[in-house]
Amino acid sequence: MDTSLTGGLHSRFLRGLALSEGGTAVRVGDQDLTYGRLHEQALQWGGALADAGARTVGVLAGKGISAYAGILAGLYAGATVVPLRPDFPAARTAQMVQAAGVDAMVVDARGSALLPEVFTGPTVLSPETKVRGALSEPKQVRPEDSAYVLFTSGSTGRPKGVRIGHGATEHYFGLLDQRYDFTPEDVFSQTFDLNFDCAMFDLFCAWGAGAPAVVLPGTAYRDLPAFVAERGLTVWFSTPSAIDLVRRTGGLTPGALPGLRWSFFAGEALMVGDTAAWREAAVNATVENLYGPTELTITVAGYRWDDEETPRVAVNGVVPIGAVHEGHEHLLLGDGDVEEAEEGELAIAGPQLTPGYLDPADERGRFLERAGRRYYRTGDRVRRIGDDLAYLGRLDSQVQVLGWRVELTEVEHALRDCGVRDAVALGVPGDAGLELFVFYTGGERPAIELVRALRKVLPEGVIPRRYRHLAEFPLNSNRKIDRKALAAEAAGLLAPVG
Missing domain, CATH: 3.30.300.30 (ANL, C-terminal domain)
Structure with missing residues (x-):
């Protein structure tokens, strides 16, 4: 056996397939797609992509069947996946396509309408595409191969492409498997847009457990308790802003979300008052604040809320971000990049670190070499509070x-x-x-x-x-x-x- 190969990120889906072949993998509105059917679609499209020699697959589709099958098909073909949104300006999408070297595209109807403006390659797959030569099984990949590329804002006026490898995702989801008790009986929310790295948590935590991921339409927030109860959601993940939205629509009343077992928040500062209110509604849920820039593979630290302890230790009313993931090292940098003991800019090294940006010029000032290790400078100020870290704010203009x-x-x-x-x-x-x-x-x-x-x-x-x-x-x-x-x-x- 070649030990340089790995099952890759898509092995999470294969595990779910073994657990729940006839069960729902994704639910979009009233449409369910089973693990078996999604696997079949991904093998068909993956075969077409592999036959075309595709190395970087753009997925230009909204949160629907084409997008989920497209992401999986690209991974099955051993290619790098680039999630793209059809509601972004065409000029911006064209920049991303060019920067990533996209040589094949999976689209839905809206994405198809944009193709003349963003992509001129010959390989395009859509629900109407007739495919021959499906893969017999997903291709193996190396840990250093890129699983996906996501784009973040760039100070030069163009997006920055961040490469994330299969080895990084393997480490990440392996840690989550140890930390959480997800099962096929769970039902996951899928709130994040697919170009947001937290969507990878939504999908591959659900798929790794053989559970369904349920796409939340905007209308769900009008009466979130009813939606959660109707769909049987047990795992929630969103930005903290969703808490205020649910509050303003009258859904954050005591005991309103009793079916949730887990509630996760990431993407911005999580406030103590908001979390306490969510806990009153989700009385049976364990709540965690997750932290991590795209460059460190989805999230790289986590803090578990405690009704009594957290309000006491929180700094400026912000829930701590917790401890950095096992296997990583971190520094707190002060003026002149001098290492500080208690407070400073957070820099992290370890297996979840990106190998770099698509354009090496974007790396200037973002990485630090120290004692033979490469650290990513997060630009976030943090303070030590016991074994955890408290978030103090941004250093720069982000x-x-x-x-x-x-x-x-x-x-x-x-x-x-x-x-x-x-x-x-x-x-x-x-x-x-x-x-x-x-x-x-x-x-x-x-x-x-x-x-x-x-x-x-x-x-x-x-x-x-x-x-x-x-x-x-x-x-x-x-x-x-x-x-x-x-x-x-x-x-x-x-x-x-x-």
Whole structure:
């Protein structure tokens, strides 16, 4: 046996297939796709991809059967999968396709309509495609082979492609298998968009257990307790912003979510007050706050909520991010990259670390070599609290808004391209959580005009809704733009009246 080979990420699905071949693997609306049927579809499409020599497969489809079968088919073919969203601007998607070297595409109807603008290759699979020569079994891969590529915001105005290997996912899901007791009787939520790495948790935790993943439509939040009960959900995973949404729709009442066994949150700071309210509704659930940048394979730290202890140890009302995963080393960096004992920028090395970005130029300043190990600089400030870490905030201009990782410099760059003279984008706390607020100079323009222009180059989730025109920016004593003063002004404008 060649020990350099591994079953790869798709071996998680094969394990679920062995446990629940006739059971539901994915439920989209009223449509169920069994493990057996999804496996068959993935072998068929995987055969077509392998015959075409595809090495990098774009999946340009919404959360539906084509997307899930496409992801699995790409993995079965031994290719790298690149999830893409058909509701993104075509120009941005074309950038990603080119950067990743996509040489085959799986699409749904909406993705198919975009193909002329984003992809010119000969290999395109859709539900209408007639396929010959299915794979007899999935191909084996090496641990260092890329399982998927995901794109994050880039400060140069273009997305950064992050490569994640099969070895990293094997380590990650192996740890989760030890930590959690998922079974075929569980039912998982699938809340995250497929270009968001937490969707990999949704799918491959469910599939590794032989359980179904249930796609949540937007309408589910109108009465989440009813949806959870009707679908029999037992495992929930979302951004913390979902808590406030459920609260505002009247679903966060005591005992309203009794069927949940596990509740996970990631993607932005999780507040103590929100978690306590969720716990009152999900009275039988164990709640965990998960932490991790895309570069460290989905999540690389976790903290288990305790009703009494957590509020006592939390810093600034934020639930701790917990301990870094086994097998990793971490540093806290202070000024001049001097290692600090108690507080600093979190840097992590270990088996979940990306081998790098698609463009090596994007790696400048993001990695640190220390004692023969390569660390990723997260840009997050943390503090030690016993054996755990507390999240203190971002060091740079990157913020989390409704689960989106937003590079403020990218927003500013896009605004300048839209014709403003200069722009400052800020993440400012508002009634609905962190909001993007823009100050700009040059000619004054209607906000709707700026929004329309930005929609051509940015995803909807990172487009600011608040704009304020200034004749000039305030400067600090160093003659730099005084961002603190602008943040204070924005906070005042967002503050409720009365």
